[in-house]
Amino acid sequence: MQRKRLALYSRFLMAYTCCLTCSRAPERVIYWFRTDLRLHDSPALKAALDLKPDVLYPIWCWDSHYVYRARVGNNRWQFLLDCMDDVSKSLTNLNGKSKLLVLREPAVTLLPKLLKAWKITHLVFEKDTDSYGRDRDSEIISNAKKAGVEVVTKYGRTLWDSDDLVKANGGKPTMSITQLQHAGEKVGAIPLPVATPVTLPDLGGLQLDFAQNQPDGTPDMNAKYRDGEEASYSAGIAGPNNDFAVPTLKELGLKPATTHIRGGENIILPRLEQILSDEDYTGTFEKPKTSPAAFEPQSTFLTSPYLHLGALSCRYFYHRVGEILEKRRKAKQPVSGPPVSLHGQLLFRDMYFAAQAALGWSFGQTYNNSAIRFIPWHLPSKVDVNTKLITGEYEIDDERKEKEFQRWASGKTGFPWIDAIMRQLRHEGWIHHLARHAVACFLTRGGCYISWERGAEVFEELLVDHEAACNIGNWQWLSCTAFYSQFYRCYSPVAFGKKWDDNGDFIRRYVPELKDLPKKYIYEPHKAPLQDQKRAGVSITGDGEETEMDGVAVYPKPMFDFNTQRDICLQGMKKAYQVKLHGNSPQVLDGTWKSIFEDTGAGPTEGEKGGPGGTLGFGKAEEEDADEGSATPKKTTQGTSQPTPRSTRGHKREHSQGTLDGVFTKKRAKD
DNA sequence: CGGAGAGTTGAAACC
DNA sequence: CGGTTTCAACTCTCC
Missing domain, CATH: 1.25.40.80 (Serine Threonine Protein Phosphatase 5, Tetratricopeptide repeat)
Known part of the structure; x- marks a missing residue:
């Protein structure tokens, strides 16, 4: 009782001393940074400051989702940490006592405790329309409101609020640039930038009188980037020096970044x-x-x-x-x-x-996606038919295709233009837009006939600019499954590169084993006579397993005849376009699409013999209550019982539309 | 100077 | 924001 009176009195005193001109209670505001790591033109940050807070806590919630379960290569990690560091310094420049407070716990479990511990009156953050962000934020908002905390959100992530655009587009996804432009006109002018803050309130007390929820570290999808122990949570909420500092790559056990692109x-x-x-x-x-x-x-x-x-x-x-x-x-x-x-x-x-805002989770997958054409790609995603969501695993319907996929991902296809791009991607975390076209077309409709979802996952891991909506959308575009349909416009792995770089300087830079090859053969090294190969110090042989033989550098032969493969793809695309199934067609949902595409005539699909095209748990498997170990239906044949190197067994893929924070698991898809 | 033949260019059709 | 082939139209060269 005594204590309560004291608290009331001190609250009154604070109100009195903090704000002599008005009689309002002190505002204690958390500004939650997410994908808005800047001070300039931030409507949400402005809204926080417009509250005239007595104390302002700029925070970052350290998310297990991002740490373990999203595909994030060390280059993107570095970029993120750079941006966080940069914002923190900017905050300190405005107020020597302030900085970005990194709290080592995911937002969903942390914020309810934190709002209470720091007696927060307002929680402010930028609205997020990513599917994952929506799920996470709605839980955060409802918990905050229950605790009597006012939540303020503003939108500043795209030109217009994506939800407004959807509404203006009749509630439908914007599937062309004209639709988008018309919707934009209806929504109104693109908001002008808001001023950059010039002052910043102090931090309040930083007491943490609650226990830390240490998230589950398995599965760790980024293990391959670590050369040490992941220790970002073990030091407690405020970090190893108890100072809320931005973690380092070393703390995450991650190898140093290779990119020269730095964030901030x-x-x-x-x-x-x-x-x-x-x-x-x-x-x-x-x-x-x-x-x-x-x-x-x-x-x-x-x-x-x-x-x-x-x-x-x-x-x-x-x-x-x-x-x-x-x-x-x-x-x-x-x-x-x-x-x-x-x-x-x-x-x-x-x-x-x-x-993405219109379609939600289904935007990131073929299955149950109303806006996407169905094409019987190789290596399709496995699907949980109950949730209608992809599981994060994929079906290996053909071992050769898996091998091609791995060679594509590692830049060892034997097509130097493709390999140079993929190696630049791995090393720098960035490739030019048209280079993305070239390798995406090559993997999907204009080469391997492998699912765009496999390619999107590799890009997600490697791109420093990975943004779920754009990545997914562009893969759909390039694979001609949505947004774009002229599948006969096919990029040649030879001609397209030559058009821009006849001498092959780009290849020489990123595929150094070919750097001394004459210009004549740089795009097709397997055509170089042995003498020229010898003179250039490279041997064109094998399938990418060897990098060196008897002291001589080895570059692989092309993994297939491109023209043959191109014809197969065109046939397959033509057939699929005639069949006209979409991601949510009944035949796709129940797996009967397989009877429509013949084994041979449907181009590359394996038809009845292959995987079910992303229908894990479909049909008999459910009735026969398949044993836990192999939830794969019997009708799938080769390769499916083996775990694939890139996938994680038994766990949902939670990352593909994830933002940077949260501990959510996917919810059941809306029908 | 005309005309044959080789070479070049660009539009169109096709995949 | 495709590549390739084809073919007509054109230029160039040579005798």
Whole structure:
């Protein structure tokens, strides 16, 4: 009783002393940073400061989902930590007593305890329309409200609020850039940037009178990037020095990053300024005219990773470019327009975000996705037919295809243009947009005929700019399953590269074993006579297993005849387009699609003999209450009982639309 | 100078 | 924001 009175009195005193001009209670605000790691043009951060808080806690919830269960290579980890460090320094610059407080516990379990411990009045964060983000945030919001904490969210992640776009598009996913533009017109003008804060309230007390929930570290999908123990949770909520510092790669047990791309608002803003100062380049930018083979420097802005983590505001970028366009129009200088211009690129991003916002979890998969064409790809995702969600595993319907997939992912296909791109991706975490086209087409409709979902997973792991909506959307585009349909426009692994880089400098840089090969053979080294191979110090042989033989570097032979494979793919695509099934067609949902595609005539599909095309648990397996160990239906044959190197057994794939935080498991898909 | 033949270019059709 | 083939139209060269 005594204590309570004291608390009341001190609360009164605080109110009195904190705010002499008004009689309101002290505002104790948490600003929860997520994919908005910046201070400039942040509507949500502005909303937090507009509350005129007495204390402001800028926090980051350290998420097990991101640490263990999303595919995040060490390059993206480095980039994320860079951005966090950068924001923390910016906060300290505004107020020497403030910084980004990293709390080593996922938001869902942490926030309810934290709101209480720090007597929080308001929780403020940027709205997220990723499916995972929605699930997580709705739980956070409902818990906060129950605890009497006011929740404030603002939207600043895309040009328009994705939910508004969906509404303006009749509740349907935006499947073309025209739809997106019309929806955008209905929603209204793209909000102008808000001011960057110049002051920042102090932190309040940092007492942590509650226990830490240490999340389950298994399965650890990023184990292959670790050379030490993952220890980011074991030091407690405030970290090893009890100072809420941003963790290091070392603490995560991760190997050092190989990329030279570093994160942070304070890196991208000056660089953006520099690029924008070239008004001819900015004003006439046309994406298709920029070279995928250019490196050091690349031919485009390289803003995507910064946009993803919010280190650069897309609206700020949009309006800055708009000013330049306006100026040029007045001066009657040439300007480029959507879809090829810079504005066009940002519109595509909004299109993918809004499509995802409309479709939810199903956007990230073929099964039960109403907006996607069904194509009987090899290596399809396994599906839990009860939840209608993919499990994170995939069906190996053909061992040769699995081998091709691994060779593609590791840059050992024997097609130097493809391999150079995949090696650049692995090393730098970034490749040019058209390079993504080339390797994505190659893996799916224009080469291997392997599911786009396999490719999307590899990109998710390796790209520093991985953004679920854009990655998924672009893979659907390139595989001609959604957004785009001209499947006969097929990229050649030889001709397309040559068009941009006849000398093969890009290949020489990323596939160094070929660097001394004559220009004549650089795109097709297997055609080089043995004498030329010898002179160049490389032997073109094998299937990628060997990297060296008798002291001589080895580069593999092409893993198939491209033209033959291209014809097979075209036939398969033509058939699939005639059949006209979609991800949510009854025949896809129940697995009877297999009777529609013949073993031979349907191109590459294995038909009845192959995997069920992503229907794990379909049919008999359920009735026969299949033993836990192998939940694979009997009708699937070869390879399916073996765990695949890239998949995790028995666990849902939770990552593909994940944001950076949370401990959620997927919920049942909406029907 | 005309015309044959080789070489080049670009649009169109097809995959 | 595809590649390849084809074919007409054109240029160039040579006698």
